Amino acid sequence: MIRLRTKRLLLTGATFAALSSHAFALDGQDLLTKINAAYAAGSGVLKAEAIEVNGNDVVLKGTTFTATGPHEKSVLLGNLNLQDVTEEADGAYHIDRIEFPEVNLTEEKNSVKIKDLYLAGVRVPGNTAGEGLASMMLYEEAHSGPLTVIADGKQVFSLEEASGTMALSDDESALSFDGSVTGIKADLTGVEDAKSKDAIDALGLQTVTGEINVSGSWDPSSGTIDLDEYAIDLNHVGRLSLSFAFTGYTMDLVKQLQETARTMQADPNNEQAQQAAGIAMFGLMQQMSFQSARISIEDAGITKRGLDYAGKQQGSSGEQMGQMVKGMLPILLAQAKLGALQNEISEAVNTFIDDPQNITITAEPEKEVPFPMIMGAAMGAPESLPTLLGVSVSAND
Structure with missing residues (x-):
């Protein structure tokens, strides 16, 4: 009798566990649908040949990103690994890390290679029609490792690392951002035009190295954008630093601009529709x-x-x-x-x-x-x- 009761309890527990596991399993297709819905202006669509869910991890297999617009083009991304995905009560998703495969595009003697690509702390909104930053897809960090560009068998450009971060205010009503690109190196010794080569040599620009830094903040409620710094610092050339602040760039304006952009993309060959949408966008910007603003140039010999x-x-x-x-x-x-x-x-x-x-x-x-x-x-x-x-x-x- 005790054995029978124990057996029934174990069977009931196993059945409940199985049903619970099924009920709370991640819906990979729903996640992908919400990622696409969150793209700022409907500028592209992410597609996957298959979606694999393993616990809290999701793999989007054979993904392609298709940029919409008059010159539609698809880029094969490969498998995207979405790690530690959790669904929140409002239907939003939090992704601890999205890892992208290495980029290795080669055509004859030309190639582009990028390593160590990932996004961290990604939040996918459950409803893009909501108010405030909760309706936008945000990330805590975007990162790229070494990038190299080879033209005609010779490396002409490279950078060591590019990264950007976002941080929400305590009440999650505003965000700050910063980013940097380090280890920039451009080799101009391969320029063949005699006049251009003469200018490059005279100006000491055979090899240009430097970095880029940017920081700022945005408060959607007041529409205030404050770009504290956008600086391009090139060794033996100089430093160009820009900053500006303006108001009126509210969430409502963002969504109106997105809708106007989608209208322009929907009928790219209709000249009258494009002009009307352009005028509408111009009118929106007047809000x-x-x-x-500030522009500063620091000379380093140029x-x-x-x-x-x-x-x-x-x-x-x-x-x-x-x-x-x-x-x-x-x-x-x-x-x-x-x-x-x-x-x-x-x-x-x-x-x-x-x-x-x-x-x-x-x-x-x-x-x-x-x-x-x-x-x-x-x-x-x-x-x-x-x-x-x-x-x-x-x-x-």
């Missing part, structure tokens, strides 16, 4: 306002080499070429009718040419300026833009 090369082409020295630029600049600026800014630009450029260190252009209006006002001034009274945007120029700060 934004400008807050500030200015002097550039003046020397330009002077040589004119049969003069680099110093004489610098004086020529300083003399011509006021004449060119006078045509733009920039008012007091004209003298400020001339003074900054003169200072920079005499001692190339850095030159900075800043735009900081007293209060944010709506984009329609900027566009109206640009078309009707371009000379008013510097005052409207609070533009200033300085050198060797």
